[in-house]
Amino acid sequence: MALYEDLKVAVIDMEVERAVELTKKALDEGKKAEDIMNSSLVLAMDIVGEQYDKGEKYVPEMLLSAKAMKAAMEVLHPLLVESGVEMRGKIAIGTVEGDLHDIGQNLVSMMLEGAGFDVINLGAETPADTFVQSVKENKPDIVGMSALLTTTMLHMPEVIDALKQAGLRDQVKVMIGGAPVTQEYADKIGADGYAPDAASAVKLAKSLC
């Protein structure tokens, strides 16, 4: 359908305002929020993800597409909640203690939001306690941790330990990422998953939910 196609193209082409406009137009025409999400927005971000994987899209372009998706989702969100449609999943994400580098994590957050996740962004330099607190309060499906520095990455196992001590480890999946992080490291500290970049973080989150 032409309107869904236009909306898809708007997201792919990073046109934030147009994406909002077309989403509203679709609602005015009587489309269901869930249908707009699944038949247009999600497909758009899937294509953007593929283009990124192939090296056709660059990080800033991917982010702007995610921003367009997020803006459209904000229009749909109240209606989705009203009709009891489940979001893809909830994720609490932050950069670990001592690490001011939250660029990568913000990137992942935006991509996850773009993919339809409910993202609680805990920001840079998040201590273990804050992760635990957020799990208690927000009951996310996933806890995401990021580190850009080799030295601060060593705080990741502390968060996992803190979750265990609080008896919450079984309730959430833990995924980690960041420049120095590897699959081996994820295995070693007992994380449930590792993603090397923002696009694969979305795939990983989908598989963990």
Next chain:
Amino acid sequence: MSKSKLELLDHNFVERIIDEAFVILEKTGVLVENEEGARLLRGAGMRALRADTKGTVFSITRDLVEQSLNTTPSSVKLYDRQGSDKPVLTMGKERDKVYFDPASTALYVFDYATKEVREPKTDDLVNFVKLADALSNIDAQSTAMIPNDVPKDIVDRYRLFLVLRNSSKPVVTGTFTLDGFDAMNDMLVAVRGSEEALKEKPLAIFDVCPSPPLKWSNLTCHDLIECAKLGIPAEFISMPMTGASAPVTLAGAIVQHTAETFSGIVIGQLAKPGAPLIYGGSPTAFDMRKGTPPMGAIETMMIDCAYIQIGKHLGLPTQAYMGLSDAKLPDSQAGLESGIGAVLAALGGADLVAGPGMLTFESCQSLEKLVIDNEICGMAKRLIEGINPRTDPLAEDLLHGDIYQGDHFLTSPTTMKWFKEEFFQPGSVIDRDNKDVWLEKGATTAEERAHQEVEKILASHKPLPLPEKIDRELVRIMKREANRCGMEQLP
């Protein structure tokens, strides 16, 4: 004398960058999370633009930056562990050559035997340090890896402990923890005998890294102030990432680097006028396709060369993280990126270049790469020695020699006098055998020859031992630190 140099910016461009850095420090300001740093800036009459739980954003005036630049020493010297009279490194104004130290703080080591990237243990760092001790073109050590067999709370000082025990070369280091600095200073003082002697003959440089954009974390600001007070050289490592944590353009990132480094110079000089500081950095041209910070990108190296030029223009000692590679193992990519980086650093005028050994965005060290890079460093050093008029006339043998009697210059007195000094002699990594000899010797690759060299050096090289008394004191300090976090026995 040598005319080998590279300047990517013309004079007006340098001035324009510096002027804009002044404006940014005044208008945008810098966030200081450390209380003492904030107190120093307030004491100097700097205005707080805003404050929150994280810290205070200060506007820093051009006058204060200029005043601070004036009191910063124009040279820094580093001495060997024995405290010999002749410095090992003379950086800045009296610079006579380019120096290299391994890039530092790798979380991984490339294990050549298993072709595996894994976390290093104590033995890996010890072997690495011994190797760097033996390699003639590596002038200083660095605390190059993070061994995983001691608790992370003490691993910063443990690395320095291992380096001091296994090499007599000076060392570039840094902390991960707030109490790391005191313990590490204790070790350096133990080697020199007193704080005064350490100040007189510095043995170590501490890296202090502002967080981009324009922030000084509590830890790094603390280290900067402590270094300044004790006269230990501190090296600024401003790390703008184009388009990620800094403006996307090269010029914009250079301005950010300048502003961050200026703010560090101000804090250092407020803590102690005359404190030795080094104009260093580790910028990266953020890869917009992969979302990674490549050290081997040509634009990364261009930003490096530009800030080195600015540091030299200001008359300060300079440092750069160049000669690294983003390859995952010592392969062709590693060779080409490291080669280009080291040569540009040398031509650009960096005094100290941290790069050798490092792979994968500054996260993985390789002993084999260190051996290969040692050759690159030797070539870079030779390059900036330049082409010199060794004889007068320049082509002596063509004028006075008996060229029509024999057909070569191989045994002429001029050849005998200059054939060694004029040329850099590479080690066994560089293959210049004729093809048949190469085949006979096993038709090896550079990586294979590098590995053979690693094995040979580790089997034969004996670093100069520490005097027993000092060694005992270092062990005592390290055990004290280990016990404090519940570790009974050192690995």
